[in-house]
Amino acid sequence: MIERAEADAAARRWIERYVKAWNSNDEADIRGLFSEDARYLTDPWIPAVEGADAIVASWLERRDEPGTFTFEGDVAGVDGHTFFYEAVTRYDSGTTYSNLWVVTLADDLERAESFTEWWMDQADKS
Template sequence: MTAPGAYNGAMSDAITNWIDLYRRAWESNDPDDIRALFTEDASYRTEPFAEPWDGHLEIVEGWLDAQDDPGAATFEWRLLGQDGPQYFVEGVTDYHAGPVYSNLWLVRLAPDGRAEEFTEWWMEQDDDGDE
């Protein structure tokens, strides 16, 4: 796994910046940091078939309802691929006092670098390290 925020090549500049901002919002839980990640009409799905949080109001409310405490987890990621503005990201979220999750993110970025669509899959890893 690439170190958090590590440079993954030319195609990853936009997604690297976006993930850096996502991690800042994850740590701060500041509504302005959260809003800065998404277009006004963005769609955020916490799992592929969940009803999305649509627009800034729902995204901020949903995020804050499920927020983590600052410093509660580490996140490592790598870019799996890109198709135009759509990025495919593999991650690992390690909660210091809890489980470890394998993550898959689909992020569609607008030309200004904010996400228009975000869908995440998260799967708890087995205690013995098997995924």
């Protein structure tokens, strides 16, 4: 059983590496985040991207250019190898998203086996 402090520290390390990959769009940085058979859901209503190769390709297809966004958040909770991360992403274009991520780390606590993100546009829709 993983201790809560160890799980929290692993979550924070993973997020740091994720943000690094987000800012670099480097294939090795992205690939290092995910197990070979990982599932990545960018939208709960579409099929998951499955496998590290497909995740890297998908990421690079929809990549954000470095320096065009800010990202801040914190671990909202941990449950074993799964952590929950609440954040805000602000793009230079003016779009701001609230984010909730659910990430399950592999046994090595370095790579994600599963990543699901929910995002909400904070724009006034009225």
